[in-house]
Amino acid sequence: MTSTPLDLPEDEALAAEYVLGSLDLAERSAAEARLRLDAGFAALVNDWQNRLSDLNEDYAEAEAPNLLPQIEARLFPQAPKSRRWFGWVAGALTAGAIAVAAFVMLPPPAPPAPTMTAELSAEASPLRYAAAIAGDQLTLTRTAGTDAEAGKDYELWIIEGDKAPVSLGVLSEASVTIPAPKAAAGYVLAITLEPKGGGPDGKPTGPILAAGPLKNI
């Protein structure tokens, strides 16, 4: 070819680089934030996804274990067996005491479909969670990021409008299932970094690492 290549327009170059996967963490987080807000940018990313999709042929298949039981247990949690969980929730909602409560994965069968979901993220943080409320259960699943640093805990909060955050407890695992709090579309779920055991006095003190509004399905 004789012509000197022109450069791609900046937005399109960024979209292509995002799909390529060559951006560093900060650039990537910025692109992901933009992806959620900017439909034009999302369309550019989609085009590049399609354009480069033939390269997917180079990914060889690899034997995958059957992880469906674990995945379904996370997505479709069981109804609690006894009423004592409700007492636990009441305790949690009075805040403070919850800090040490360990979340419990409940055993299988026949759960209701999720009615609300939320995706929790923040621009400056690699941490991401997916939340789903199904019946009287809230399932929170970490989809990116790592455990809190030593001596710290992640704490989950629910926020109604301008009201003070209510603690839903410290996250002892990457994925937890807890009794669903009182919630409606627009309530925000947030995760902060707190001292071990949770924010003192039941109030958040650390940075918000991920947050997102609940939406009806």
Added chain:
Amino acid sequence: MDDPIADLLGKIAAQDRAAFRAIYSDASAKLMGVLLRILGNRAEAEDALQEVFTRVWLRANRYDADKGRGMTWLIALARNHAIDRLRSRREIQSDDEDAMNAVIDTTPRAETRLIAVGEAKRINQCFETLEADKAAALRGAYLTGTSYLDLAAQFNVPLNTMRTWLRRSLLKLKECMEQ
């Protein structure tokens, strides 16, 4: 166009659990291949696979069959998740060499090859219009999610040079594919 994965995603968006099981059985081996190639170790790839399928259930309603094939969407979901994990690791990736080699050496199954013949030929032809090291850098970046920083070190060029290379190569690739 016939796209069984797209059909399954449509059903999953309507909360069809049987379709969710079917998509796991149809796509988990391919997505495991993607995750293993990028993450380089089986334990993390399995953990990521759980998270990816969790997202498939939660996000299937965002898939739009008019915008691309179902498998392309699934692989994008898996790649994005794996690359996010890779970037949030503090330390340089410590490869599980055996897992890595096992994946790379595996020949694609006949059915996956078939789907692609026409299209793959096109992108491969376009790759041939690039200089060899630039084509290799581009392919490597895509398949393993390698950052500009690591690519620059691998090819022994400054980071900005690598960025310019890849941006120009992407443009060339686009022009070639549009011809």
